[in-house]
Amino acid sequence: MNKKGILIVICGPSGVGKGTICKKFLTKNTDIKLSISATTRSPRAGEEHGVSYYFLDAQKFEDMIEKDEFLEYARVYDNGYGTPKKAVFENLEKGEDVLLEIDIQGAMQVKEKYPDGVFIFILPPSLEELKNRIVKRGSETEESFKKRFGSAFSEISKIENFDYYLVNNDLDKAVGQLESIIMAEKNRVSRYKDCILKKFEEEL
Amino acid sequence: MNKKGILIVICGPSGVGKGTICKKFLTKNTDIKLSISATTRSPRAGEEHGVSYYFLDAQKFEDMIEKDEFLEYARVYDNGYGTPKKAVFENLEKGEDVLLEIDIQGAMQVKEKYPDGVFIFILPPSLEELKNRIVKRGSETEESFKKRFGSAFSEISKIENFDYYLVNNDLDKAVGQLESIIMAEKNRVSRYKDCILKKFEEEL
Numbered sequence: 001m002n003k004k005g006i007l008i009v010i011c012g013p014s015g016v017g018k019g020t021i022c023k024k025f026l027t028k029n030t031d032i033k034l035s036i037s038a039t040t041r042s043p044r045a046g047e048e049h050g051v052s053y054y055f056l057d058a059q060k061f062e063d064m065i066e067k068d069e070f071l072e073y074a075r076v077y078d079n080g081y082g083t084p085k086k087a088v089f090e091n092l093e094k095g096e097d098v099l100l101e102i103d104i105q106g107a108m109q110v111k112e113k114y115p116d117g118v119f120i121f122i123l124p125p126s127l128e129e130l131k132n133r134i135v136k137r138g139s140e141t142e143e144s145f146k147k148r149f150g151s152a153f154s155e156i157s158k159i160e161n162f163d164y165y166l167v168n169n170d171l172d173k174a175v176g177q178l179e180s181i182i183m184a185e186k187n188r189v190s191r192y193k194d195c196i197l198k199k200f201e202e203e204l
Numbered sequence: 205m206n207k208k209g210i211l212i213v214i215c216g217p218s219g220v221g222k223g224t225i226c227k228k229f230l231t232k233n234t235d236i237k238l239s240i241s242a243t244t245r246s247p248r249a250g251e252e253h254g255v256s257y258y259f260l261d262a263q264k265f266e267d268m269i270e271k272d273e274f275l276e277y278a279r280v281y282d283n284g285y286g287t288p289k290k291a292v293f294e295n296l297e298k299g300e301d302v303l304l305e306i307d308i309q310g311a312m313q314v315k316e317k318y319p320d321g322v323f324i325f326i327l328p329p330s331l332e333e334l335k336n337r338i339v340k341r342g343s344e345t346e347e348s349f350k351k352r353f354g355s356a357f358s359e360i361s362k363i364e365n366f367d368y369y370l371v372n373n374d375l376d377k378a379v380g381q382l383e384s385i386i387m388a389e390k391n392r393v394s395r396y397k398d399c400i401l402k403k404f405e406e407e408l
Contacts, residue, residue, distance in 0.1 A: 121393065123400065127407045156404050164391045165400060177391055184388035187368045187381055189325065196327065196369060200360050203331045 003192060005092040006185055007114055008032070008099045011107045012122030013152040015134040017168045021122060022101045024175045029182075033091050035100045038064070041079040054084065072102065072109035083110070097182065104155050111161065118185050120178065121162040125169045127152060207396060209296040210389055211318055212236070212303045215311040216326030217356040219338040221372045225326060226305045228379045233386075237295050239304045242268070245283040258288065276306065276313035287314070301386065308359050315365065322389050324382065325366040329373045331356060 012018045026034055038054040040061045049055050056064070061080040064070055073082030083100060091098045100110065100117075110117055124130035130152055134145060159165060164181050166174045185191065216222045230238055242258040244265045253259050260268075265284040268274055277286030287304060295302045304314065304321075314321055328334035334356055338349060363369060368385050370378045389395065 127404060153404060153408060157401065159393055159400060160397050162393050164388065165393050165396070166391060177387060180384040180387035181391060183381060183384035184368065187370060187385060189363055189366050189369050192369075193364050196363060197361065200331060200357060204357060 003095055003186075003195060005094065005096040005098060006182060006191075007088065007092060007110075007117035008097060008182060009107050009110055009117045009119045010099065010101045010122065011104055011120065011162065012168075013124070013130060013155045014148040015130055015137065015152075016122045016124050017133070017171075018101055018122050020171060021166070021168060021174050021178065022099060024171060025178050026099065028175065029179065032097045032099055032182075035083055035088050035098050037081055038070075038084050039079060039081045041081075056080075071100075071113055072106040074103075074105060085113075104158055108158075108161060116191070118164070118181065119162040120164045120166060120181065121156075121159050122174070123156065123159075123165050123167045124152075125167055207299055207390075207399060209298065209300040209302060210386060210395075211292065211296060211314075211321035212301060212386060213311050213314055213321045213323045214303065214305045214326065215308055215324065215366065216372075217328070217334060217359045218352040219334055219341065219356075220326045220328050221337070221375075222305055222326050224375060225370070225372060225378050225382065226303060228375060229382050230303065232379065233383065236301045236303055236386075239287055239292050239302050241285055242274075242288050243283060243285045245285075260284075275304075275317055276310040278307075278309060289317075308362055312362075312365060320395070322368070322385065323366040324368045324370060324385065325360075325363050326378070327360065327363075327369050327371045328356075329371055 010018055010022055022034070026032060036050065036052075036054060038056050038061065040056055040058050043049070043052070043055050047053065047055075058080065061073075061082065064082065064084065065073060069085055070082040071085050071088060073080060075081075083102070083106070088098050088100070102110070107119060111119060124133070131149055134148055166177050168174050189196070214222055214226055226238075230236060240254065240256075240258060242260050242265065244260055244262050247253070247256070247259050251257065251259075262284065265277075265286070268286065268288065269277060273289055274286040275289050275292060277284060279285075287306070287310070292302050292304070306314070311323060315323060328337070335353055338352055370381050370385075372378050393400070
């Protein structure tokens, strides 16, 4: 059976530990491709084009929006960020799974354009614990803390738009659950029904 | 979060190895309850009431149909077989997962009465291999072989009514995939959305 890859979309409130889960998951599952975003902001020290981001100028970014070449995009202050469709779709067609770590607004745009994605929301063990984690990062001003933490509950209330949730209590457990979700999706009838029936029809 | 258990419905053509997969799965996952069927046929040597089957007389069986006390039932020649709702639902309410190994007609009845079940179809690696397995059992007459094998493709073509499929090529792999499916379902948002939102609302 020639199977299409799965688009895995990981989302969750700021500070919940999405990045840590994704990193460990990708280290253990090296066949899964991480999607690389495009941005108009300047590269920071150590950032490489095509590795950290695709660095684009503003004109190219606007052109890509115009041509519907983004799976999702956003403008944050003066900078544009987006996920180019091309690389993602090429990998999926080749049967490779692609992971997208993204914010909720982005995830909702992806869902509209590619509902076959698997949409996963990472939850904190509690709001109290989320607060502690944001504070521990230490990089937050009072204002940005309030902004991040204030939006956490409203983000969680959008969970009904997602297929799965994970509670980030124990990292290994969360990564194991993520692996199970992907394995289960590879056994989902609606995804591969045509392949299955074709295979058995050919035998008749 | 006080979570309801999951009803796991396992189905597949005759000879595919459902029983072997279920047995190994239950041995490894002792917290999962196997549903016990009711039947009007007489106990065979070694069969125990409440363990192998609930043995009922024909009148009691008809009464239970009348009172809609079966999740599914069928009459095969002179005997009745069915899955009593009560024990299944009591376990699910207690948060315990219940496994039901059943034929396709039965699975479709269960789906109608309890669409929250997880419906899993076991596929053979190929029709040729299924044929070999039925022959190897050796217990088949020519006629019963034709009947069993003849219905295999028409059963497989009903796979679209199922949530997941498993290919029974390698027993351990199939059992591992079954475990992943159940773990994934325990992280499904649509199943536990209300619990999740309630938990975080209480913290506000």
